[in-house]
Structure formats: structure tokens, C-alpha cells
Amino acid sequence: xxxxxxxxxxxxxxxxxxxxxxxxxxxxxxxxxxxxxxxxxxxxxxxxxxxxxxxxxxxxxxxxxxxxxxxxxxxxxxxxxxxxxxxxxxxxxxxxxxxxxxxxxxxxxxxxxxxxx
Numbered sequence: 001x002x003x004x005x006x007x008x009x010x011x012x013x014x015x016x017x018x019x020x021x022x023x024x025x026x027x028x029x030x031x032x033x034x035x036x037x038x039x040x041x042x043x044x045x046x047x048x049x050x051x052x053x054x055x056x057x058x059x060x061x062x063x064x065x066x067x068x069x070x071x072x073x074x075x076x077x078x079x080x081x082x083x084x085x086x087x088x089x090x091x092x093x094x095x096x097x098x099x100x101x102x103x104x105x106x107x108x109x110x111x112x113x114x115x116x117x
Contacts, residue, residue, distance in 0.1 A: 002027045002106045006095045009111030012085055016115070020080040022095030022108055029099040034078040036069060038091035038113075045094065049080065063089075085115045 008020040024031065035050030049069040051057045057069055068081040078095065095108040 002097070002099070002102075004095050004097055004106055004108035006093065006108040006111040009093060009113045011114045011116065013117055014086060014115055016085050017081070017083045018085065018113060020082065020093055020095075020111060020113075021077065022079070022097075023077040024097050024106075025076070027099055027102075029101050031071070031075050032098045032100050034069075034071060034098070035096040036078070036080045037094045037096060038089075039094070039110075040088075040091040043091075048093070050096075051078065082113070085113075087115045089113060090115050 003026045005023050006020060008018060012018050031053050033050055033052045036048045037045050038048050039045040048063055049059045049067055051069045051071055053071060053075055066084045070079045091113060092110040093113050094110045096105055098105045
């Protein structure tokens with residue numbers, strides 16, 4: 001059973017940084033791509049960034065030049081480095097994984113990020 005576990009969320013002041021981690025386990029299939037989404041209260045879930053294991057990244061306009069998505073060396077997880085955080089970045093952040101040969105993608109349980117004084 002494929003499982004995604006996020007960590008690294010928390011409370012940070014505006015202008016601060018956090019690094020989110022997502023670990024993928026339970027599958028022998030290779031990763032095709034990973035992404036980070038977020039959902040703030042009253043809003044729909046939105047794509048923040050994604051990365052193809054073969055290369056290529058996408059960032060939402062609101063986070064470009066502040067956030068960086070990477071894949072770990074073993075290609076069984078991903079990170080989201082978040083710098084210059086703003087109050088509007090406050091949300092639950094979810095990790096998403098697409099694996100080769102699997103008909104659907106997978107989600108983590110989410111980790112709360114709060115940017116506030």
C-alpha cells in the first residue's frame with residue numbers, strides 16, 4: 001500500500017522559512033512526478049509546485065522565486081523549501097505522487113503551515 005507522509009510544517013513569522021518533506025513508501029514502482037498542493041480555509045486546493053523525476057518543474061505565480069521543489073536522492077520523496085513566507089501562504093500543505101504504472105495518484109495527510117506574528 002502506497003503511503004505518503006509529510007512533515008516540517010509549523011508556525012513561522014512573516015519573512016521566515018520552512019522546509020516541508022514528503023516520504024513515499026509501500027511501492028516498488030518508480031516515481032513519475034511529485035507535487036505540493038495547499039488549501040486555505042474557504043479556498044479550493046491549489047497546486048503550489050510540481051516536479052517531474054526526469055526533470056522539469058512548475059511553480060504557481062504566487063510562490064515562484066520564493067519556493068523550491070526538489071526530489072530526494074533516492075527518488076522516494078520530495079521537499080519544498082519555502083522562503084520569504086507571507087501570511088497568505090498559511091494553509092494545509094499536501095504532498096502528491098504519481099507513480100509509473102499506477103492508474104491514480106496518491107496523497108499525504110497534509111501538514112499545517114501558519115505564517116503569523
